[in-house]
Amino acid sequence: MNGLMMRKQLLISSLIMHADRHHGDTEIVSRRVEGDLHRYTFRDCHRRARQLANALTSLGVKASDRIGTLAWNGYRHMELYYGVSGMGAVMHTINPRLHEDQVVYIADHAEDQYIFFDLTFLPLVQAIAKRCKTVKAFVAMTDRAHMPEDCGIANLLCYEDLLERSSAAYTWPDFDEDIASTLCYTSGTTGNPKGVLYTHRSTLLHTFAAALPDALNCSSRDVILPVVPMFHVNAWGIPYIACMVGAKLVFPGPALDGKSLYDLFEAEQVTLSAGVPTVWQGLLSHVEQNGREFSTMRRTVIGGAACPPTMLNKFQEDYGIQVLHAWGMTELSPLGTVCALKAKQLAMPPEARQAVQSKQGRAVFGVDMKIVGQDGAELPWDGETSGDLLVRGPWVVRNYFRNEDRNPLQLDGEARGWFPTGDVATIDADGFMQITDRSKDVIKSGGEWIGSIELENIAMAHPEVTQAACIAAKHAKWDERPLLIVVKKPEAELTSAQLRAFYDGKVARWWIPDDVVFVDAVPLGATGKILKNRLREQFGDHLLGQRQH
């Protein structure tokens, strides 16, 4: 027997309507490509999103058509988030840091009808314009005065022109919540990118869960600056969360250096931010070198890669900013876990508490997780045993877009129906999960697993180290042994032996890396993560060579 409550669909348009109606005068502040700051309100954003929906309709865009973007975090991108999904089309954010061949592959695979781009990416658009098979026109997200001339793109439109000639009279359509709302391709390090096709339902449920007190903890009193890009998993959901709770939004545009971010944090009284560790490193360096303080920042969410304990301590102890370590994936919308402490952990001594906080945290309600062995059987939550991390839930992918033949959930036995994250993790008795490795990065030394992340965190704690990556190097006797690739601080003097000695007493002896290779820089992927497969290609035989000499 069914219940008798209203069967209202969960739709993205309801978020911007709520923000307009209940937080109409709350600001959205954006640093533009042009360099200046743009300010307007949720009410303005909603009006322009409606104009955009009319503009798209007049361009012939229909329900479920894919609309691509190559854009920074900014108000026009926000209008696209709501205008495109709200009208029933699919908002397709493309990572502009990808190689142009991959961008073409993605746009073709998605069958994008239009691509909207920030002027920064004009060279990229010039390179791909003639190659994209389905794109009817490219729309420069700027006004007539800033339109590029003679750029060689035949089908070029101007964003502000489109809006100017479109009415704001538009009623968001009502449709089933399982309709696709958004498309984002994973920037996998191997093979072609794969598309995750979110639904209105998955987005709304994720937004509820992500705003909870033990997740990102967002209220109408927050000012949120997402450093994490809107072209990468919806900026971790922040454009949606802000509308749900009525928080002020600050978009940094292309200016992601430490100084630009810090100045914006202070000028706009930001209380909460979110990003990957590499971005925070730049920010912290700027603040340290200039003896600054954070006057309004309260919390920062760190994810995308493990947050080194030294960074966690610096934020919390030196600057009084709470770090929320988090873990997610494109396939999870992205939020899976957040490391919010439990009551009993608040009273722990600082070191024990920091040890908890260095874990990726507890599953947010809605996400089920478990770790399994190679036979697919569940492993214990003892904080020691590591296994493949599997997840499921209403905002977890069930298949990739146009990928019918290779369903990722076709696992064996008890694991069937769960999504294999590709991460290796432990889970403790309180449900705190800690990533020990990507399954493809695990170091298998004599049949035993060594976690590369823990070894990297120790190296990062050394005062002379700027960046560290630990890879599996081939080894004649043990099959694989840990090798450390390190970027030293400028003018630091540090030898392999000194750094290896730094591990004494911190890990089991057989975990200590066999050698350290010092490099000027490590290769980073399009989302700021270290490309370990490149390092393995380059240095994988390093230990074999040593043995032979």
Place this chain on the structure above:
Amino acid sequence: MNGLMMRKQLLISSLIMHADRHHGDTEIVSRRVEGDLHRYTFRDCHRRARQLANALTSLGVKASDRIGTLAWNGYRHMELYYGVSGMGAVMHTINPRLHEDQVVYIADHAEDQYIFFDLTFLPLVQAIAKRCKTVKAFVAMTDRAHMPEDCGIANLLCYEDLLERSSAAYTWPDFDEDIASTLCYTSGTTGNPKGVLYTHRSTLLHTFAAALPDALNCSSRDVILPVVPMFHVNAWGIPYIACMVGAKLVFPGPALDGKSLYDLFEAEQVTLSAGVPTVWQGLLSHVEQNGREFSTMRRTVIGGAACPPTMLNKFQEDYGIQVLHAWGMTELSPLGTVCALKAKQLAMPPEARQAVQSKQGRAVFGVDMKIVGQDGAELPWDGETSGDLLVRGPWVVRNYFRNEDRNPLQLDGEARGWFPTGDVATIDADGFMQITDRSKDVIKSGGEWIGSIELENIAMAHPEVTQAACIAAKHAKWDERPLLIVVKKPEAELTSAQLRAFYDGKVARWWIPDDVVFVDAVPLGATGKILKNRLREQFGDHLLGQRQH
């Protein structure tokens, strides 16, 4: 085109599974009918809920069967919440303060198969046992040692016996989220009670929204004591919220006097509570008279009736406890609005801030609201214009149980599809709603509306007044005029003229009540609200009489 995310159903069983897995050692503390305190954990609760599901199955309970309860807030009631709904049957909480005829009407109308009851309500069960047409047995929520003897109930079972002989091996079934989970009858002051039939979906969505930072703001660091009863709109959702976020629960059982509550608050380190104003009055009196302080309480949610400004100030200014004024209804699961301040209001001078806080607050995301005139057209959000309050959303009723012919949403014009709350309210430009009256309590003086709640709040602010109710009394010239019914403090000396003079300068002259009637007590309904219809029956002609003399 549908998206490609997992289509996992939103089910109540997922809440208790999450609480077990992630917060297994978090406590549930209950004061029992027997007087002692009972302590166990979410893990224990889940195990016993599974035993209960097996017990119910062995009793022949099938999907969608209704299971009634007459019980206080306690752990066994919690087990029923999860065991009954989790197995796909319908948890039907009955208000034991209703007249026995109404209880029989409700049990018959719901076609309850079993009724579970706390021993307190044995006399009620004795009175109704033979009258309920569909009930196969009554289950006393106690152990064998406390079972009543020779009580004259032929079909009597023992709760702990049922559990003892049932295995904990039970897998919660998977089914559609629109299936009915819970049934609660409104205790309307006129006509027969009407049943609201919640779904698993509506319950889960309400739980997400209610736990948000700008709603009840619940985390795993909270200790929540719901004073609001589990027999009345699911204790405002707290039994579900606590599982979603992993908060410790403290159930007060039948001991709702000021001293018992205060002692429990302190002993169990309660951080958050929720209840109606009348309960808080008893608590505050106890604390004041004994010169106590609250050492862990941080927030209290006050709803069910308007919170008098004097109470709000006392909590906040004298005890440092944040008051969250809220508004809801059985038909809304119940949460509609919560008065969480916006950033710009934090800097207001205290009086202006308190004026905002005395409103019922902003709609939680998911609830749409509007005020309309008699023609059904929407009225402006100016904080002045009052109109009939309409709501809609995924946890709002679309019809009452077995009420097919009288759909409450069959309104005219633009109001069609919205639920008419029966409340009259204003909404200001920031979206803060304030109830000015129940539509049936509005005083229509010479065609103009006078809000009875504002007049009551002023009377309540008078130091000699304990309780005040304002009703529409018939009037020869103006049709209706406000009449105040007042309970004085013990030994207070206060005349009608003195109290009426107290209104000078606080409201327009024509709003001042024509007279004051002093009484020893006002009649309260089953949920603690003043029964104004009774007062109107008794005193409605009071002013006519005056004029004639």
